[in-house]
Amino acid sequence: MAINSQHIVIIGGGPAGLEAASCLGTAGYRVTVLEKEKQTGGKLLIWDKLFPEFRNSDKVLNHLSNGFKTNPPQILTNAEVVSVIPENGQHRINLRDGQAFQADTVLITTGFKLYNAEKKEEYGYQIYENVITSFDLEKQLKTGNPIRIEAGLTPRRIAFIHCVGSRDIKSGNIYCSRTCCITGVKQAIEIKRRLSDAEVFNFYMDLRMFGQNFEELYIEAQQKWGVTFIRGRVSEIAENKDNSLQLKAEDTLSGRPIKMSFDLVVLLAGMVPEPRTVEIGKSAGLEFTSGNFLAGLDSHISQNETNTPGIFIAGTCREPLSVAETLTDARAATVKMISWLRENETSHKKPLIKRDND
Amino acid sequence: METEGKKRVWEEYQKEIADDHYFYVRSCIRQTFFPGSETTFLKILQNDLKKDVFEDARHTTCTGIGYHTDIVPLETTMTVIARHFALMTEAGYVNIIPSCVTSFGLYTEVLDTWRHFPEIEAKIREYLWKATKREFKVPENLVHTSDIIYKFRNRIKDLSKVSLINKKTGLPLNVVEHIGCHYSKMFPQSGVGGAEFPAVLTGMIEAWGGTVIDYPERRHCCGFGFRQYLVKANRGYSVSNSKKKFESMQPYQPDFMVANCPGCSMFLDRWQYTIAEMEGITYDSNGTGIPVLTYEEMAGLVMGYSPWDIGLQMHQVSVEPLLDKLGIEYKKEDKYLGSNGQNIGEPQKPMFLIV
Amino acid sequence: MGKLYDRLNQDIRFIEGLNGCLNCGVCTAICPAAEFYHYDPRVICATVQSKDEKMIEALIRSETIWYCGECMSCKTRCPRNNTPGFVIMALRKLSQELGYFTDSEKGRQQFAIKRAIGGNILRTGYCVNPDIVSPQMHPEQGPVWDWISMNTPEIMKKMGSNYKQAGVGGMRAIAPEVLEELDRIFEVTGCYTLFDTIEKHSKHKANELGIEISDEGIGNEYFMTVYTENNGSHNG
Numbered sequence: 001m002a003i004n005s006q007h008i009v010i011i012g013g014g015p016a017g018l019e020a021a022s023c024l025g026t027a028g029y030r031v032t033v034l035e036k037e038k039q040t041g042g043k044l045l046i047w048d049k050l051f052p053e054f055r056n057s058d059k060v061l062n063h064l065s066n067g068f069k070t071n072p073p074q075i076l077t078n079a080e081v082v083s084v085i086p087e088n089g090q091h092r093i094n095l096r097d098g099q100a101f102q103a104d105t106v107l108i109t110t111g112f113k114l115y116n117a118e119k120k121e122e123y124g125y126q127i128y129e130n131v132i133t134s135f136d137l138e139k140q141l142k143t144g145n146p147i148r149i150e151a152g153l154t155p156r157r158i159a160f161i162h163c164v165g166s167r168d169i170k171s172g173n174i175y176c177s178r179t180c181c182i183t184g185v186k187q188a189i190e191i192k193r194r195l196s197d198a199e200v201f202n203f204y205m206d207l208r209m210f211g212q213n214f215e216e217l218y219i220e221a222q223q224k225w226g227v228t229f230i231r232g233r234v235s236e237i238a239e240n241k242d243n244s245l246q247l248k249a250e251d252t253l254s255g256r257p258i259k260m261s262f263d264l265v266v267l268l269a270g271m272v273p274e275p276r277t278v279e280i281g282k283s284a285g286l287e288f289t290s291g292n293f294l295a296g297l298d299s300h301i302s303q304n305e306t307n308t309p310g311i312f313i314a315g316t317c318r319e320p321l322s323v324a325e326t327l328t329d330a331r332a333a334t335v336k337m338i339s340w341l342r343e344n345e346t347s348h349k350k351p352l353i354k355r356d357n358d
Numbered sequence: 359m360e361t362e363g364k365k366r367v368w369e370e371y372q373k374e375i376a377d378d379h380y381f382y383v384r385s386c387i388r389q390t391f392f393p394g395s396e397t398t399f400l401k402i403l404q405n406d407l408k409k410d411v412f413e414d415a416r417h418t419t420c421t422g423i424g425y426h427t428d429i430v431p432l433e434t435t436m437t438v439i440a441r442h443f444a445l446m447t448e449a450g451y452v453n454i455i456p457s458c459v460t461s462f463g464l465y466t467e468v469l470d471t472w473r474h475f476p477e478i479e480a481k482i483r484e485y486l487w488k489a490t491k492r493e494f495k496v497p498e499n500l501v502h503t504s505d506i507i508y509k510f511r512n513r514i515k516d517l518s519k520v521s522l523i524n525k526k527t528g529l530p531l532n533v534v535e536h537i538g539c540h541y542s543k544m545f546p547q548s549g550v551g552g553a554e555f556p557a558v559l560t561g562m563i564e565a566w567g568g569t570v571i572d573y574p575e576r577r578h579c580c581g582f583g584f585r586q587y588l589v590k591a592n593r594g595y596s597v598s599n600s601k602k603k604f605e606s607m608q609p610y611q612p613d614f615m616v617a618n619c620p621g622c623s624m625f626l627d628r629w630q631y632t633i634a635e636m637e638g639i640t641y642d643s644n645g646t647g648i649p650v651l652t653y654e655e656m657a658g659l660v661m662g663y664s665p666w667d668i669g670l671q672m673h674q675v676s677v678e679p680l681l682d683k684l685g686i687e688y689k690k691e692d693k694y695l696g697s698n699g700q701n702i703g704e705p706q707k708p709m710f711l712i713v
Numbered sequence: 714m715g716k717l718y719d720r721l722n723q724d725i726r727f728i729e730g731l732n733g734c735l736n737c738g739v740c741t742a743i744c745p746a747a748e749f750y751h752y753d754p755r756v757i758c759a760t761v762q763s764k765d766e767k768m769i770e771a772l773i774r775s776e777t778i779w780y781c782g783e784c785m786s787c788k789t790r791c792p793r794n795n796t797p798g799f800v801i802m803a804l805r806k807l808s809q810e811l812g813y814f815t816d817s818e819k820g821r822q823q824f825a826i827k828r829a830i831g832g833n834i835l836r837t838g839y840c841v842n843p844d845i846v847s848p849q850m851h852p853e854q855g856p857v858w859d860w861i862s863m864n865t866p867e868i869m870k871k872m873g874s875n876y877k878q879a880g881v882g883g884m885r886a887i888a889p890e891v892l893e894e895l896d897r898i899f900e901v902t903g904c905y906t907l908f909d910t911i912e913k914h915s916k917h918k919a920n921e922l923g924i925e926i927s928d929e930g931i932g933n934e935y936f937m938t939v940y941t942e943n944n945g946s947h948n949g
Contacts, residue, residue, distance in 0.1 A: 126363035235742030250738030397873035583782025705860035
């Protein structure tokens with residue numbers, strides 16, 4: 001096939017970056033993916049099973065690499081981008097190690113970082129040994145080993161705490177991280193699948209079951225798996241003498257304060273922007289949302305374009321999204337990028353790479 | 359429990375504590391129930407640490423208890439506090455140190471409100487001028503007196519005669535620390551260590567050799583609740599909240615409790631007596647109750663002050679079991695003597711609580 | 714008289730205390746009053762936030778607003794930086810200004826507090842001093858306090874206090890000219906207006922109930938009634 005000489009750099013080799021790379025490659029563009037880790041895949045590498053159908057994350061990773069059969073991108077790992085600077089109508093991408101790349105257009109897909117749950121001091125993460133995050137649990141699930149608490153025992157009562165670092169002005173994050181609700185439902189079911197005798201509780205403010213089959217999964221958790229849902233944000237966690245955890249909340253539907261003990265508490269920590277996303281965004285003159293994510297040009301009609309022409313954004317670097325939404329978002333971004341490249345091809349100042357038939 | 363995690367929390371809440379030259383304002387509750395604590399604080403600061411602490415005889419209550427029982431309007435309380443700022447300014451001081459946690463919380467709240475609403479500060483300045491012809495500068499440094507002891511905990515350790523260690527076993531004593539709600543729950547940044555894991559008492563206890571117990575109801579209020587204690591009909595609220603704390607700390611077998619709030623230390627002492635007499639329960643294994651100290655008393659003992667000079671006879675729960683563990687020598691027969699060693703009688707024995 | 718909600722909105726504590734509640738319940742979860750009484754600070758915020766005048770009026774005539782202990786533990790946790798304790802303070806102020814506080818058993822206690830604490834501040838310059846903690850009224854203080862009460866000057870002396878004397882020191886006598894300054898502050902800042910309002914409505918209530926009430930002090934039947942009465946219907 002004819003390869004368009006225009007060069008696209010994608011910063012971040014997670015689900016958004018890889019999906020975009022395969023779309024742009026298929027469309028005939030020359031793509032370079034810069035991944036800061038030693039391996040592409042992003043958070044999918046951590047995740048064991050994906051909601052709502054408990055598909056192995058490997059399947060999505062396979063889909064992504066299958067996309068590279070025609071015109072595969074150049075993928076560089078251990079390539080940490082520090083800045084993106086406009087230069088002669090193009091963009092210069094500088095790496096930590098001093099390397100630089102030139103691109104006609106850039107797609108930023110740097111993803112998110114898990115909210116540092118230590119900041120919710122009242123939950124005692126990294127202080128009380130049986131308080132873990134949803135990430136910690138997912139890593140444990142991925143090993144396939146039986147679920148154990150710190151002392152090596154099987155937990156009998158497990159609580160999931162929603163909205164940790166989300167919808168919380170005090171923690172600095174006003175926004176909703178969106179995917180924690182369904183993650184809590186998914187992980188609660190996974191625990192019940194492995195420990196059928198365990199009592200599993202979810203403490204929530206609102207359950208935002210926005211996606212296809214999410215509400216169905218919530219019903220399944222209640223009806224089939226006997227997971228209990230209590231509408232109340234957890235106010236504090238304290239450690240009992242036996243290292244179990246005392247949790248205080250209000251059951252707001254009955255209007256009474258409740259105090260319960262658990263062997264294991266899972267904090268559904270929200271999404272925050274990667275610090276380097278902010279760094280890169282600032283270098284490229286991009287705007288940010290109130291939550292410090294990268295801001296799209298328009299919240300309805302051009303979420304993937306930015307205020308800097310030629311720089312596009314996709315995935316969770318611009319707002320909290322599920323894996324499915326991230327992939328959709330990446331594909332949407334590529335359409336906008338291709339349009340932009342075509343519009344800018346004729347007025348391109350730099351000569352194109354000469355093709356054989358030129 | 360991971361202490362590294364706690365240390366990271368503490369690092370978030372390092373507050374500035376002035377090094378010297380303090381304008382001191384007393385606590386109504388402390389002066390009433392444990393007056394030896396304020397005397398001990400001043401002795402340590404002035405005699406042992408050679409610090410300049412100034413007290414103006416014209417300072418009064420901050421009206422805090424009236425304010426928190428809702429009979430004194432906010433404007434009145436602000437103006438009384440502004441008058442204390444005026445006395446401080448007139449005396450040439452910029453660092454103010456309230457002895458009371460309710461006062462400290464209110465001073466902090468007042469300054470915070472003025473920062474957000476300068477027009478309120480302007481109005482209070484007018485009120486103060488109209489009422490007293492006084493003017494003031496806001497303090498440069500506002501800290502609670504427990505912050506001062508915290509700041510000098512290592513100096514005190516250097517001068518100490520006693521460690522918080524069981525003399526017989528050589529093991530650190532197990533200490534329950536209780537922080538007054540108004541110390542940092544309203545303004546976490548104003549407390550050493552913040553609101554969730556305050557370090558102000560922990561820092562002292564650990565510096566002086568003890569171990570701190572983190573029990574599930576550590577953060578819960580002692581139950582004072584202002585009107586909930588002051589009005590007899592409401593006292594069930596107070597005692598039941600303290601009881602909840604006692605039950606929660608009991609499994610850890612604390613050697614003593616220490617509080618930084620004048621009200622809390624009194625209630626944690628008195629309610630043990632009340633519960634013992636009403637229900638025949640104590641929360642230790644010997645029927646004597648868990649001794650409760652103020653942080654000034656704890657510092658005084660560490661400095662080697664005599665227990666009866668600092669006022670430990672004013673506690674209802676006997677402190678002797680603790681003194682024995684610390685290896686502090688004392689004369690039981692001197693406990694209730696008057697200022698010149700004269701006999702002024704002794705308290706009666708409770709029915710149940712062993713003293 | 715404006716709308717109740719508008720009057721609340723003039724109180725700086727209300728402005729600072731309620732910035733839109735999302736009904737999560739973290740306040741109620743750790744509220745000492747919620748565990749002891751039929752009390753839910755979240756519901757208080759929801760009620761006030763509704764701006765329903767009838768519901769707000771019912772609230773400030775109710776026992777409910779008097780259950781809070783003003784420990785302010787709610788302030789630490791609220792994810793919206795609200796302080797239900799401040800909202801309560803604004804509601805109590807309004808309840809007293811309108812005389813609604815005498816409708817409830819717990820509200821009527823304001824009279825006892827005004828006479829005891831308010832009187833003490835003006836008389837002595839202290840909220841609390843040993844004289845007002847009488848062993849009869851405070852049996853929970855125990856026999857050590859009885860002993861202290863019987864020997865207060867001597868024990869205060871031993872403790873290094875300057876009990877009821879001029880000059881600096883613990884429990885010293887506050888000079889008359891200082892008390893005059895306090896008196897003028899109370900006048901200028903409206904504290905006496907609040908005191909008078911509490912007195913007026915309490916006297917009205919005492920007369921309505923046929924209970925003896927004096928012009929000052931705590932030695933009257935109405936004081937003892939509101940100080941000790943507990944109909945037992947406040948708890949869970």
